[in-house]
Amino acid sequence: MVDFSLTEEQTSLQEMARKFARSEMLPRAAECDKNSRFPEEVYRKAWELGLMNLNVPSDFGGSGLSLLDQVLIVEELARACAGMTTSILANCLALEPILIGASPEQKQRLLAPFCASFHLASFCLTEPAGGSDAGALTTRARRDGDAYVLDGEKCFITNAPHASLYTVFATVDPALRHRGITAFVVPRSAEGLSTGKDEDKMGHRASATSTVRFEGVRVPVDDRLGAEGDGFSIAMRTLDQTRTPIGAIALGIAQAALGYAGEYALQRHTFGKPIAEHQAIQLKIADMAQAVHASRLLVWHAAWLIDHGRKGTLESSIAKCFASDAAMRVADEAIQIFGGYGYMRDYPVEKLLRDAKLTQIYEGSNEIQRIVIAREQLKGAA
Amino acid sequence: MEIVVCIKPVPDAETRLRANPAGTALDGEGVKWALAGYDESAVEQALLLKEANPGSRVRAVSFGPAPRTEEVLRAALALGADGATFLEHPAEVVPDPLLAARAVAAHLGRATWDLVLVGKQAGDDEAGLFGGALAELVDAPSFGGVMALTYDASARRFTFRRSVEGGAEAAEVPGRAVLALQQAWNDPRTAKLPNILKSRRATIDKVAWATTAGALGPLGTPTTQSVGFRLPAPRSGAKMIDYRTPEEAAEKLVRLLQEEAKVFP
Known part of the structure; x- marks a missing residue:
């Protein structure tokens, strides 16, 4: 049987996230977007309330939520501000490799500080010359006694200027391609680690993004996650977990766009009646509602599958790809419904389009998602 | 110190309201209920007092229909209350502020407590009768519009402020008291996610209606009765x-x- 009803627990998580989003995030969203300000006070409060580190099990002091619980929360947060949501979620992404690849001792040592006080972590996979082709990364890790020496550069790293810990993917031998990739954790204090300028982005401007450089950074063997060569698999398994919440960010953006558009259409009059009574607008609203509804079902379903022990590669890729494409269309139509006002920064909808764009690109571009979807689909056809 | 905070579910500010078919009361169907307004201030004050006085415990108590009453008790637990007591209120018993005060007083007669905090008035009917009636029934002093409550353990005294016409009044009261809280002066906290999860699994002590009714004796005629309910x-x-x-x-x-x-x- 299929059961789409949320438990009382889930409803209260959703309500709590909605309340936080409305009272803490939404009032700051336009200002942080305009000034590209990283609202640390919001992130601290999110941490205090347990809205960060959602995926860290309660044994280590985290919230230990199921993926379905997580996406319910993420949608609510992203409705208020996708950029802030990206920064809030960055810890989940950066800590997931530890959950997947670390030894019990490492987990205790590395995760506990994040749950004891406010800290940010960054996931460092993408490089200037290679994003989607993760197997081709060039950051080197050379073994030197009981340590590795890291050299290279990562780019587009969320929260990097503010992080205290970095999960880094580097290769012990580029000739081995993905079999050479190894995962490490590197504290900010490590000598030779530096971050670049905060990038001036199109959207998600409340989130900070920069390069991270490694110049002869010594990393003790104790800070390697898994064995040499496990890195690629750790990275891919991490993305299998975090892809669905990206779909939920896109869903939140689309839901916000639909909400604003509906409200505006009821209140704006042309030709003597609210524009919501014009069929041209109704058709738009209907298409937008379909896109949002379908996105939500796909996101929930992917999360449910993963919670039930399936890999969910196909379904999470579909959810991420569909929801982010839908968010673009829905945000675009919301601007169209607002007309000239929608194009103005004084109104909230143009930000949604700029924010939606990134969801088609990050954590696996939609082209990569389509490759994955096709591959998974054709497996079944053979 | 044992602090009891009395709360009641009221319609959430965003829920859509409509009258029942008879036009005598709010139609509860589909209404979202919440811990709100003065009661939120009362819970916040109870938690602040608990934090300032280590070893204190906060118990939320509510007399009302299931399941909404249990929901607000869980909200109080999520905020930090140590325990919750649900006094059952069968649908066929007409809601009445004095009956609520009698039911809670009967319960308090069986419990240990040092202080009762209530909202100055409920966020829905705004009757403002419960606190005063309860104080009378448990024979304790009572004040309304209370803010910034502190406890002096050595003197066993509560001190607080009240807003009065044109200014504020400072007052103190020794020992047991029933104090009704002013709204929105203390910036009620938001429940933390792990506490929300814990509150869902927490046990709420339930007092059966038979127990309450047995202690009350004959219910008598309700002191208030709703004759009409209209939306503006x-x-x-x-x-x-x-x-x-x-x-x-x-x-x-x-x-x-x-x-x-x-x-x-």
């Missing part, structure tokens, strides 16, 4: 201004205010 009529008379620029809108508005509304010359 939609407002009319609004004038929409057509404009192209904000300047034009302001100009037209000023003219209307001067010439039609005669707000200023």
Whole structure:
């Protein structure tokens, strides 16, 4: 049987996230977007309330939520501000490799500080010359006694200027391609680690993004996650977990766009009646509602599958790809419904389009998602 | 110190309200209930007192219909209350502030407590009867509109402020008291996610209606009765201004205010 009803627990998580989003995030969203300000006070409060580190099990002091619980929360947060949501979620992404690849001792040592006080972590996979082709990364890790020496550069790293810990993917031998990739954790204090300028982005401007450089950074063997060569698999398994919440960010953006558009259409009059009574607008609203509804079902379903022990590669890729494409269309139509006002920064909808764009690109571009979807689909056809 | 905080579910500010078919009361169907307003302030005050006085415990108590009453008790647990007591209120018993006070007083007679905090009035009917009635029934002093409550353990005294016409009054009360809290002066906290999860699994102590009814004896006639319930009529008379620029809108508005509304010359 299929059961789409949320438990009382889930409803209260959703309500709590909605309340936080409305009272803490939404009032700051336009200002942080305009000034590209990283609202640390919001992130601290999110941490205090347990809205960060959602995926860290309660044994280590985290919230230990199921993926379905997580996406319910993420949608609510992203409705208020996708950029802030990206920064809030960055810890989940950066800590997931530890959950997947670390030894019990490492987990205790590395995760506990994040749950004891406010800290940010960054996931460092993408490089200037290679994003989607993760197997081709060039950051080197050379073994030197009981340590590795890291050299290279990562780019587009969320929260990097503010992080205290970095999960880094580097290769012990580029000739081995993905079999050479190894995962490490590197504290900010490590000598030779530096971050670049905060990038001036199109959207998600409340989130900070920069390069991270490694110049002869010594990393003790104790800070390697898994064995040499496990890195690629750790990275891919991490993305299998975090892809669905990206779909939920896109869903939140689309839901916000639909909400604003509906409200505006009821209140704006042309030709003597609210524009919501014009069929041209109704058709738009209907298409937008379909896109949002379908996105939500796909996101929930992917999360449910993963919670039930399936890999969910196909379904999470579909959810991420569909929801982010839908968010673009829905945000675009919301601007169209607002007309000239929608194009103005004084109104909230143009930000949604700029924010939606990134969801088609990050954590696996939609082209990569389509490759994955096709591959998974054709497996079944053979 | 044992602090009891009495709360009641009220319709959430965002829920849509409508009258029941008989037009005598709110139709509870589909209404979202919440811990809100004065009660939220009371819970916050109880938690602040607990934090300032280590070893204190906060117990939320509510007399009302299931399941909404259990929901607000869980909300209080999520905020930090140590325990919750649900006094059952069967649907066939007419809701009445005095009956609520009698039911809670009967319960308090079986419990240990040093202080009872309540909202000054409920966020829905705003009756403001419960706190005073409860104080009378448990024979304790009572104040309304209380803010910034502190406890002096050595003198066993509560001190607080009250807003009064034109200023504030400082007051103190020794020992057991029933204090009714002013709204929104203490910035009620948000429940933390792990506490929300814990509150869902927490046990709520349930007092069966039979127990309460047994302690109360004959219920008598309700002291208050709702005879009519109507929503405010939609407002009319609004004038929409057509404009192209904000300047034009302001100009037209000023003219209307001067010439039609005669707000200023």
